[in-house]
Amino acid sequence: MVRAKINWYSILPGLFLAGVLQSCNLAPKEEETPTVKADTINQINFFLETSASMGGYLSGGTAFKDIVSEFANKLSQIEPVRKPLAIYTISQEAQPYEGGVDRFVTSLATVPLANARSSELHSIFKQVGEKARNGNVAILVSDCILSFPDEDIKKNPQINVTDASSVLKNEINRQFAMLSKDTINATVYAYSSAFNGTYYDYQNKKQKLNGEQRPFYIWIIGKQRVLNLFNQKLQASLTTKPDKQLSFGGGSTITDYNLFFTLNRQGENWNADGQRITNLKGVRADRPAEFSIGLNLSGLPSYAQTEAYLTKNLTVMAGNAGVKLLTIQPKDKVDAKATEKLKTNESRMLSESTHILTFKVTQLFENQTPVTVKLPVRYDTWYLDQSTMDDRTAAGREGKTFALQHLMNGVRDAYETGSGSDKSFINLTITLEQ
Amino acid sequence: MFTALYELLIGKNPDPTYRNTVFTPVGLLTLVIMLGLAATFYLLLGRWKAVFHRTSHWVVTLVVALVIAFSLAVSYAKDATGEPEADSYMMGFGGVNLILAGLLFFGFSLLFRRGSKFARYTPF
Numbered sequence A: 001m002v003r004a005k006i007n008w009y010s011i012l013p014g015l016f017l018a019g020v021l022q023s024c025n026l027a028p029k030e031e032e033t034p035t036v037k038a039d040t041i042n043q044i045n046f047f048l049e050t051s052a053s054m055g056g057y058l059s060g061g062t063a064f065k066d067i068v069s070e071f072a073n074k075l076s077q078i079e080p081v082r083k084p085l086a087i088y089t090i091s092q093e094a095q096p097y098e099g100g101v102d103r104f105v106t107s108l109a110t111v112p113l114a115n116a117r118s119s120e121l122h123s124i125f126k127q128v129g130e131k132a133r134n135g136n137v138a139i140l141v142s143d144c145i146l147s148f149p150d151e152d153i154k155k156n157p158q159i160n161v162t163d164a165s166s167v168l169k170n171e172i173n174r175q176f177a178m179l180s181k182d183t184i185n186a187t188v189y190a191y192s193s194a195f196n197g198t199y200y201d202y203q204n205k206k207q208k209l210n211g212e213q214r215p216f217y218i219w220i221i222g223k224q225r226v227l228n229l230f231n232q233k234l235q236a237s238l239t240t241k242p243d244k245q246l247s248f249g250g251g252s253t254i255t256d257y258n259l260f261f262t263l264n265r266q267g268e269n270w271n272a273d274g275q276r277i278t279n280l281k282g283v284r285a286d287r288p289a290e291f292s293i294g295l296n297l298s299g300l301p302s303y304a305q306t307e308a309y310l311t312k313n314l315t316v317m318a319g320n321a322g323v324k325l326l327t328i329q330p331k332d333k334v335d336a337k338a339t340e341k342l343k344t345n346e347s348r349m350l351s352e353s354t355h356i357l358t359f360k361v362t363q364l365f366e367n368q369t370p371v372t373v374k375l376p377v378r379y380d381t382w383y384l385d386q387s388t389m390d391d392r393t394a395a396g397r398e399g400k401t402f403a404l405q406h407l408m409n410g411v412r413d414a415y416e417t418g419s420g421s422d423k424s425f426i427n428l429t430i431t432l433e434q
Numbered sequence B: 001m002f003t004a005l006y007e008l009l010i011g012k013n014p015d016p017t018y019r020n021t022v023f024t025p026v027g028l029l030t031l032v033i034m035l036g037l038a039a040t041f042y043l044l045l046g047r048w049k050a051v052f053h054r055t056s057h058w059v060v061t062l063v064v065a066l067v068i069a070f071s072l073a074v075s076y077a078k079d080a081t082g083e084p085e086a087d088s089y090m091m092g093f094g095g096v097n098l099i100l101a102g103l104l105f106f107g108f109s110l111l112f113r114r115g116s117k118f119a120r121y122t123p124f
Helices: A008-024 A052-058 A063-075 A100-110 A121-130 A150-155 A164-181 A224-237 A307-313 A336-340 A344-351 A404-419 B002-010 B016-048 B055-081 B088-115
Strands: A044-049 A086-090 A094-096 A137-142 A184-200 A206-223 A244-248 A271-273 A276-278 A289-295 A315-317 A322-330 A355-363 A368-376 A424-433
Touching (some): A044 A063, A044 A121, A052 A063, A063 A100, A063 A137, A063 A184, A063 A206, A063 A224, A086 A100, A121 A137, A121 A164, A121 A206, A137 A224, A164 A404, A184 A224, A206 A224, A244 A404, A271 B016, A307 A322, A307 A368, A315 A322, B002 B016, B002 B088, B016 B055, B016 B088
Parallel strands (some): A044 A086, A044 A137, A276 A424
Antiparallel strands (some): A086 A094, A184 A244, A289 A355, A322 A355, A368 A424
């Protein structure tokens, strides 16, 4: 038998080299992205208010029918949704509408749906809100006219004027406070449409309107994460954009940001390090440092993402340091030449951001100066101009909804009280170090 | 220490990834690898049999050490920054790490050769 003679000494260096080369693989591996479960909507529940006061929107050719049809149609196409779209008509008690989207859309055009007794909005919101829990989204189409029941108005024709700001507002507030407590938020879209039918003024007196433009509202209620996803998908697919919109509850405050190290950079010496900028010793008015941060504001209501809103309301506090907010740019307005030069790390940071804020530092006295950037929650107030307390004449109600301000204030109070008066959409700190 | 050394020779990169996650690990790994290579050459093979102890063997080991040091630095920086291709800064970093590795290997050679049986006078 021939015994193979192995020269171990010739193998050892090879083994060692193999080990060394293996050690080269200790370089950081690309972080495995955890599999994030996509936000999935459990079910979309669509409610159409069908009290008699809604009849005028459904009579003849109206924008209301077009918009609601499109809404129902687009809602049924939104994905991912686990269960099919559920449709209800609601005046006092919600009634499931059997027959699906196609029949509903057809029936809007042909069948008089709005013939039920007048409804109380807070009772409607209670039922709608119940269908906005557990990953569901609830949508309500309504004229949003706050009103006491018929019998109360008969006893006191002025009750809607005198008690809307107290009783009715508080009823609404109570319903939304319960939703706010469970971090269920709301977005309201305002539209207007021709109205051909009987209008009930605040004293419940009937008036025949023929094509007068009347506002109506579509409320979308759901958990913030689901609501954001839903609003994005819906707004992308709708051809008729709302005239106005308002979001209640902005989700959690944004505290995270990406600090860019070359984008819009001025000054050579400073170092970006996480949420700190170091080595700012030499900054002076004639030798400033400029840096940018990237924020993802997609979770904020859309009005709070506009340049105008941000420019007006963003506050920068930097103690005795000279720090100025230079520009606020939506990501797509950043200079294309600058973005082309970005390395992978910064490109990723840019892709994660929706807005770029650029700051200028001209003075730094302390070794360490925290710079606080805040965006206080300020609700849009368009609804005040769209509210009337006397809808008996065409002039008094033109483009306006009776007691809308009390309805909206009731909702708004529910979200502001629930989250504290100093709630901010953005509250972040950048530390500047010499 | 390594951060200061690298930045002194190749300059500062605005990307904090280098300071935070590249310079120190690469410097330490290079140190350990050079230590391991020199120890293997002088204390393992150099005391075992007279098979890998000549100056030519030492030069081969040095070349291997330099190649490892250069590719370690470049590949580590590429992975950490996520760049698909090595840029000039990374090549400079690789070059500086190569020089560092050469100095370290030479230093460890002087240190370990006294402990060797067959390579006591390698490389000189």
